[in-house]
Amino acid sequence: MNRSQTVFPALIFAFTATALAVGYFHYQYSWTAFAFPLVAGLVVCLLCAIEVATTSRRRGTSAPRAADQPPLSLAGVAWLFALAAFLYAFGFVFGAALYLLVCLRGNDFSWRLSVGTAVVSLFATWGIFIRVLGVQLPLKPLWMG
Amino acid sequence: MLDAFLSAAGQLLNPVVIGAMLLGLPLGLIIGLLPGLSGITAIAFLIPFTFGMQPLVGLAFLLAAYAAVSQGGSMTAIILGIPGEVPNAATVIDGYPMTKAGRAGEAIGAALMASALGGLFGCVLLAALLPIIQPIVLSFASPENFFLALAGIAFIAVLSSEAPNRGLIAGALGIFLSLFGYSPTDGVPRFWMGIDYMLDGFRLVPLAMGLFAMPEILALMTTGRSIAQAQEMEPISLRQVVKGGLAVFKYPGVFFRSCTIGSVIGMMPGVGGATAPFVAYAAAKQTAGDPDSFGSGRIEGVIAPEASSNAKEGGALVPTLALGIPGSASMALLLGAFIILGLQPGPEFLVKHLDLAFGAAMILAFGNVASSFLMFLLSKLLIHITRVPGHALAPMLLVLVTIGCYSAENNPIDVLFVFAFGGLGVVMERFGYNRPALLLGFVLGEIIERYYQISVSAYGAAFFMRPISITIIAAALLCLLWPNRKRILRYWGYR
Numbered sequence: 001m002n003r004s005q006t007v008f009p010a011l012i013f014a015f016t017a018t019a020l021a022v023g024y025f026h027y028q029y030s031w032t033a034f035a036f037p038l039v040a041g042l043v044v045c046l047l048c049a050i051e052v053a054t055t056s057r058r059r060g061t062s063a064p065r066a067a068d069q070p071p072l073s074l075a076g077v078a079w080l081f082a083l084a085a086f087l088y089a090f091g092f093v094f095g096a097a098l099y100l101l102v103c104l105r106g107n108d109f110s111w112r113l114s115v116g117t118a119v120v121s122l123f124a125t126w127g128i129f130i131r132v133l134g135v136q137l138p139l140k141p142l143w144m145g
Numbered sequence: 146m147l148d149a150f151l152s153a154a155g156q157l158l159n160p161v162v163i164g165a166m167l168l169g170l171p172l173g174l175i176i177g178l179l180p181g182l183s184g185i186t187a188i189a190f191l192i193p194f195t196f197g198m199q200p201l202v203g204l205a206f207l208l209a210a211y212a213a214v215s216q217g218g219s220m221t222a223i224i225l226g227i228p229g230e231v232p233n234a235a236t237v238i239d240g241y242p243m244t245k246a247g248r249a250g251e252a253i254g255a256a257l258m259a260s261a262l263g264g265l266f267g268c269v270l271l272a273a274l275l276p277i278i279q280p281i282v283l284s285f286a287s288p289e290n291f292f293l294a295l296a297g298i299a300f301i302a303v304l305s306s307e308a309p310n311r312g313l314i315a316g317a318l319g320i321f322l323s324l325f326g327y328s329p330t331d332g333v334p335r336f337w338m339g340i341d342y343m344l345d346g347f348r349l350v351p352l353a354m355g356l357f358a359m360p361e362i363l364a365l366m367t368t369g370r371s372i373a374q375a376q377e378m379e380p381i382s383l384r385q386v387v388k389g390g391l392a393v394f395k396y397p398g399v400f401f402r403s404c405t406i407g408s409v410i411g412m413m414p415g416v417g418g419a420t421a422p423f424v425a426y427a428a429a430k431q432t433a434g435d436p437d438s439f440g441s442g443r444i445e446g447v448i449a450p451e452a453s454s455n456a457k458e459g460g461a462l463v464p465t466l467a468l469g470i471p472g473s474a475s476m477a478l479l480l481g482a483f484i485i486l487g488l489q490p491g492p493e494f495l496v497k498h499l500d501l502a503f504g505a506a507m508i509l510a511f512g513n514v515a516s517s518f519l520m521f522l523l524s525k526l527l528i529h530i531t532r533v534p535g536h537a538l539a540p541m542l543l544v545l546v547t548i549g550c551y552s553a554e555n556n557p558i559d560v561l562f563v564f565a566f567g568g569l570g571v572v573m574e575r576f577g578y579n580r581p582a583l584l585l586g587f588v589l590g591e592i593i594e595r596y597y598q599i600s601v602s603a604y605g606a607a608f609f610m611r612p613i614s615i616t617i618i619a620a621a622l623l624c625l626l627w628p629n630r631k632r633i634l635r636y637w638g639y640r
Contacts, residue, residue: 008576012318019321019336033333036594040321047314054310072571076367080359083543084564092551096544107369107536117537121544133176133190135552142557 005055013048016041079103092137093130097121150272153503156201157511165202166209166508170516173210174523177217177229180354180542180549184214184230185475192482200486201501205508207482211475212512215454216260216520223252223447224527225372226361227542231353232454234584235422239439239446241361244372244531246442250382253524254389255444256451257517259400262393263452264513266404267411267459271466272506275495278412278467285413288608289617291596293413294589296621297420300427301582312579319586320593322347329595330602342558346591349419350553353584355566358546360574363567365535365542372531372538386521392444393452399429399445400452407453411460421457422450423585428624455513462509466490466502 020041023029086099097118104114129135156162169191176187187210195203218229223240236256243252274281301316325336326346337343365372393400403425410421429449430439439446464470469491471477483490488498495502530538547560573580600608608614626633 005576008572008578009314012314016318016321022338023336027335029333029335030331032331032598033328033335036590036597037321037324037335040317040324040590044314044317044321047310047317051310051314070364070368072363072575073367076363079366079540080363080543080567081564083540083547084561087547087557087560092548092557096548100540100544103540104537109537113537117541121541125548129548129552133186133552135548136555137548137551138557 006052009048009051009055013045013052016044016048020045079106088142091139091141093122093125093139095141096125149499150503152500153507156500156504157205157507159201161199161202162205165198165206166511166515169206169209169211170213170512170519173213173512174217174516174519176210177214178221179217179552180221180227180229180358180546184211185478186552187211187214188475188478188482192478192485195482195486198486200488201504203482203486204501204505207479208505208508209512209515211479212264212455212458212509213516213519215458216257216513216516219256219260219451219454220253220520220524220527223256224249224524224531225542227358227546228353231349231419231584231588232422232450234353234357235426235450235454235581236447237357238426238581239441239443242440242442243444243447248385248442249528249531250385250524251389251392251444252442252447253521253528254386255392255447256389257386257521257524258390258393259403259448259451260455261514261517262400263404263407264455264458265510266401266452267408267456268506268510268513269459270408270456271459271462271509272503274463275467275499275502275506278463284613286603286611287596287599288604288611288614290413291593291600292609292614292617292621293410294420294592294596296617296624297410297424297585297589298593299621299625300424300431301585308577308579311577312582315573315578315580315583316586319583319588320590322352322583323587323590324594329591330598342556347587348554348556348559348562349587351550351559351562352566352587354546354550355563355568356570356573356580356584358542359563359567360570362539362543362546363571365539367535369534369536371534386524389444389447393448396445396448398432399449402428402432403449403452404456407456408460410453411457412463419588420585421453423581423588425449425453426581431625458513459506459509462505466505467495469494 020038023034023037082103083096083099086095086102089095090098100121101114101118104117105111125137130137172191173187176190188207191207191210195206198206215230215232218233219236219240220229222228222233222236224244226237226241226244228234228237240252240256243249298316298320301312323346326344327334334344335346406425406428407421410424426439426446426449429445430436433439433443433445461471461476465476465480467490469480469489471480480490488494488501547563550559550563551557553559570580572578573583604611609618
């Protein structure tokens, strides 16, 4: 049995059960408002319980999963989430450009490519999204409100 | 009626109308290529440009752009694995594996041909049904919409046939997540945890982008490899694209069934056009000889969602023009554009402006075909993106996805949810949980609740006894059971 296979359905079970408990005990929703989430949530919990039980019983075999999956690297995940920090710290226009510059340089691409991409990003966010499409991308860092 | 048709055709040959269409097409394509931005963004962005235009010129401009948006979205779905808009998520399932296997040209050819012909199918249906549609659409009330949505839910089981329990968990979780926020009938905010953002529940665009785009971006970031490996890569040739395009004719059943599904779902106000490509995909998978090979790069998996996605646009215009009832959010905006142009869609519209209604159908048809051609020209450029190293491509795509998601509602919290749902998408992909099933559940969950509550209030507990409801239930059961009839009969005989 692969123990990690049971963690995900167990987490979904916990999330759903907690939401239902909060709805029933804390918010005390009326039957009309709560009936559908209750039924859907109970179905999720039941299916997760079945999944955990069957996976736990299945020894020595691995459950179906998508093929050709590269192993997750911590560096990849860190680069991914770094964008959120950049956007928060420097705003959507400059944060995105800075992120591209740092990320490309961090992955050993040339200064020319990194700076060029950052400049193109500045033009795309400012020119296409803000000026042409009228999207109100935050110019100021988000922490400044 | 023939006079109106000929008059519409004559007006479309006006150079100003043609110019407006040719201007709208590339704008629609560009918006379609930006992840997260959809047809509604295109119309919202372009409406101000139509002030003062002649009605047909304004319509030509808007409808041509609207038709082009989904073409751009399907291209990013196939080449990058990132759906341009929510309905394109169904194209990712088989289109992206085809690109990874070096068959991008074939997938693009199939998508373009299916989109163009699917769009034509929807427009022909629109033109044919306009004069007679009123009693048909008005006979569909909330019970019928409820059963249509319920039939869509039944296809979750088909989508996840390779790991049924995990697929059902994904679908049920999608339904559960869709029920967060204000309840549709009494307005009670559910599970909002004191966070204002959650009053409206989880949003569709961050969910779709997180589930589908983030796992692909993470894979690129982790491996650093380009999407298509060098040895599998060959430039898109006309031969490849033609091969893919001809595949549509090789699977006429898949094509016509998908177009019909798209048109019918598009025609029903309130059912939600995002459902159509998933239902069409599930139907194609269910009727295939070896359904388990879907998801690994089957061309029918590209044809079905693309044909239904474009056919639904013609279908969605039917109630908008004939009854003044918009079938979706973008159709509601289009309805506003009609009013700005001095037109009032509804039964009277067909009496007074039947030529304009036919004109709209023809513009949509032209938009579908012309945008397919434009996309083919552009695809030769886009395919080079699949050669860019993953470490360089991933951050660029990530920036595009997050800014696109922000642009959908101008809300920075949407960006946080892209990352949150991205985490969910990565785990689901790794453990073999079906992501389209979750998305389909999410799209339909709220619709089912809404129409169930309205049906019970308006028609009582016996609302399912209406003749059309019974017909829909029977048709859905037939669709689900017919492909498995041999297995069922064998089981019956065994007992």
